[in-house]
Amino acid sequence: MQLIDKLSILADAAKYxxxxxxxxxxxxxxxxxxGIGSAGPGICHSFxxxxxxxxxxxxxLTNFCLYDCQYCVNRRSSDVPRAxxxxxxxxxxxxDLYRRNCVSGLxxxxxxxxxxxxxxxxxVEVARLLREVHEFRGYxxxxxxxxxxxxxxxxxxxxxxxxxxxxxLPSDTSLVRLAPEKTVAGIQRAMGTIRYRQQAVEGxxxxxxxxxxxxxxQMIVGADDSDDHRILHTSQSLYRRFRLKRVYYSAFSPxxxxxATVPQAAPPLLREHRLYQADFLMRGYGFRxxxxxxxxxxxxxxxxxxxxxxxxxxxxxxxxxxxxxxSLIARVPGIGVLSAQRIEQLRRQRKIRYEDLRRLRCALDKxxxxxxxxxxxxxxxxxxxxxLRQQLAERPAQQMAxx
Amino acid sequence: xxxxxxxxxxxxWRDKARTLLHEGVPPALVSWRDELMPADLFAEEALARYxxxxxxxxxxxxxxxxERAARFRVAERWALLYRILWRVALGDAAAALPGDPDGSxxxxxxxxxxxxxxxxxxxxxxxxxxxxGLPDYVAWFEPEHEVLDVACGHFAERxxxxxxxxxxxxxxxxxxxxxxDYRAEAPDEWQTLARTPDPEGQALWLAYYRSTFNPTxxxxxxxxxxxxxxxxxxxxxxxxxxxxxVQARMGAQRDGQAPEVSVRPGKRIRLRxxx
Ligand code: SF4
Numbered sequence: 001m002q003l004i005d006k007l008s009i010l011a012d013a014a015k016y017x018x019x020x021x022x023x024x025x026x027x028x029x030x031x032x033x034x035g036i037g038s039a040g041p042g043i044c045h046s047f048x049x050x051x052x053x054x055x056x057x058x059x060x061l062t063n064f065c066l067y068d069c070q071y072c073v074n075r076r077s078s079d080v081p082r083a084x085x086x087x088x089x090x091x092x093x094x095x096d097l098y099r100r101n102c103v104s105g106l107x108x109x110x111x112x113x114x115x116x117x118x119x120x121x122x123x124v125e126v127a128r129l130l131r132e133v134h135e136f137r138g139y140x141x142x143x144x145x146x147x148x149x150x151x152x153x154x155x156x157x158x159x160x161x162x163x164x165x166x167x168x169l170p171s172d173t174s175l176v177r178l179a180p181e182k183t184v185a186g187i188q189r190a191m192g193t194i195r196y197r198q199q200a201v202e203g204x205x206x207x208x209x210x211x212x213x214x215x216x217x218q219m220i221v222g223a224d225d226s227d228d229h230r231i232l233h234t235s236q237s238l239y240r241r242f243r244l245k246r247v248y249y250s251a252f253s254p255x256x257x258x259x260a261t262v263p264q265a266a267p268p269l270l271r272e273h274r275l276y277q278a279d280f281l282m283r284g285y286g287f288r289x290x291x292x293x294x295x296x297x298x299x300x301x302x303x304x305x306x307x308x309x310x311x312x313x314x315x316x317x318x319x320x321x322x323x324x325x326x327s328l329i330a331r332v333p334g335i336g337v338l339s340a341q342r343i344e345q346l347r348r349q350r351k352i353r354y355e356d357l358r359r360l361r362c363a364l365d366k367x368x369x370x371x372x373x374x375x376x377x378x379x380x381x382x383x384x385x386x387x388l389r390q391q392l393a394e395r396p397a398q399q400m401a402x403x
Numbered sequence: 404x405x406x407x408x409x410x411x412x413x414x415x416w417r418d419k420a421r422t423l424l425h426e427g428v429p430p431a432l433v434s435w436r437d438e439l440m441p442a443d444l445f446a447e448e449a450l451a452r453y454x455x456x457x458x459x460x461x462x463x464x465x466x467x468x469x470e471r472a473a474r475f476r477v478a479e480r481w482a483l484l485y486r487i488l489w490r491v492a493l494g495d496a497a498a499a500l501p502g503d504p505d506g507s508x509x510x511x512x513x514x515x516x517x518x519x520x521x522x523x524x525x526x527x528x529x530x531x532x533x534x535x536g537l538p539d540y541v542a543w544f545e546p547e548h549e550v551l552d553v554a555c556g557h558f559a560e561r562x563x564x565x566x567x568x569x570x571x572x573x574x575x576x577x578x579x580x581x582x583x584d585y586r587a588e589a590p591d592e593w594q595t596l597a598r599t600p601d602p603e604g605q606a607l608w609l610a611y612y613r614s615t616f617n618p619t620x621x622x623x624x625x626x627x628x629x630x631x632x633x634x635x636x637x638x639x640x641x642x643x644x645x646x647x648x649v650q651a652r653m654g655a656q657r658d659g660q661a662p663e664v665s666v667r668p669g670k671r672i673r674l675r676x677x678x
Contacts, residue, residue: 003607008664043525050622076674080670097611346500349497359501
């Protein structure tokens, strides 16, 4: 089979893993040195027609797989074309596309062939060739095979910027049902191994780096009936236990010859979007899962989770932008962390007025009912949350544009 | 009214602005001219270079912001900068902050310049060339603002000792693996080299682009938001986009597999008997 045909098959097989970040690695470069590649802030080299960033060469080493995960296009019972790269082929492709400035690195994963250990060895070999033989300093993300020997995971972390183990599904029972060969214990053990190794080098300036861009995971949304409440709590506990950098949410995407155990249709992409917004509020704004969703159920689709929280907590508003703590200002719908900082900066010079917010590009239609400035008090201050919600809800036409 | 022409970029403007500031000429009385804003009724004047010794102090940070914003190509770009300089020199520090009417315009320009640098880093595509006296890689790019000289260092970090040449319709830079040769006006021969076509070389990348796209998630608005249509011609995959959009929208496809893959025969895998 020609290289280009393998690439078509193995990129197609890898695209259901949504992570494509190339950020978080320590700054490094090759100026004046042998070898090639730099790392720094992530770069999106292109966008596919679904609006997703293309930053890394995201492929599988092979889509032959002995496992039978029901939601996966590569499961052994799936009738898909199969292909396999040699480690050298992956290396050559990565370097070629890197030099052309098409990608900033490699995200490599694989179906399970022969055994977990054998598969992991192959992935590590690709990273080793890139780093040691070709002195490649671009970004490498390796998917970690859960049941692989911890010694292999340790090796992987010496070469890779990021390691990830997919949690796959939000609940343990769903995993048992839909991914019979995988175990929660195995997945968590791998996450724990990575976390343990990271801790071992933390604060040790001279220790060799271990997966410096951290570990991430992916959860499939809508392949089972877990609700957003369950999903956010699972994420929160993963963030706490394993210090994950990111949890990625992937709306279940119907696959060819779908088995009867998984849905035939995708969940609304808007649901995935709301989960990302809620996740961002947990990571960047100090919200807890139980604040965002107090009881079982899903996040609202018609309003974003920050607005939903504000409408439930009217007693905290309106917030006086000339007095409030920046962390509270950042909790106002339509005002982000950056704007909150800028407001704080500006108010040291003079009083904040309503017009200032427009110039700071705050979403005033959202923020309006929740703020006080030197020259403004909300009229809707007294109006009921339900009325406000109707006014502020996004119309369906706008929903698409969100992605 | 004073009519002052800037043709040496930011450094030239800074010298002239200092002189005017020192002479106490308020912004409303200066009309700035440059290549985008040629002469008019007023005769342009040659300004004596600012005489060192008589100090005007402006925080270094503010000068750095002005330098950034000066890269934004727009007629009248210098008037805003002088107004801010004037206000800051008189003690009005808010003039350079994003919440201020002048400051917000300044920061919009800075943001646009930053975006342009980022886009150059992201969307430029190198074509392998090599050969005696030729750079290993060449690229043609057309940034909207004047960013090549600050943006190009990134590629020395990325490409190690490889030599490369980047040209735009205005300027160009040739890196020989050790030193940068930047020209505000790229020689014709650089421009020709930089536009070397490479249809076959792009085949792998285009195949990848097609396959990594999931047609069940097609979203033209999101695509346009991140990759505005004017940029489609900057990148080789841009010409695939219209067809991919149509294909996905026709709904022929209810799963995510690329058509190039689904036409191939499939293979189920049988487990070997365990003993
Ligand atoms: S292990 Fe499961 S999820 Fe991974 S490739 Fe195989 S079938 Fe797919």
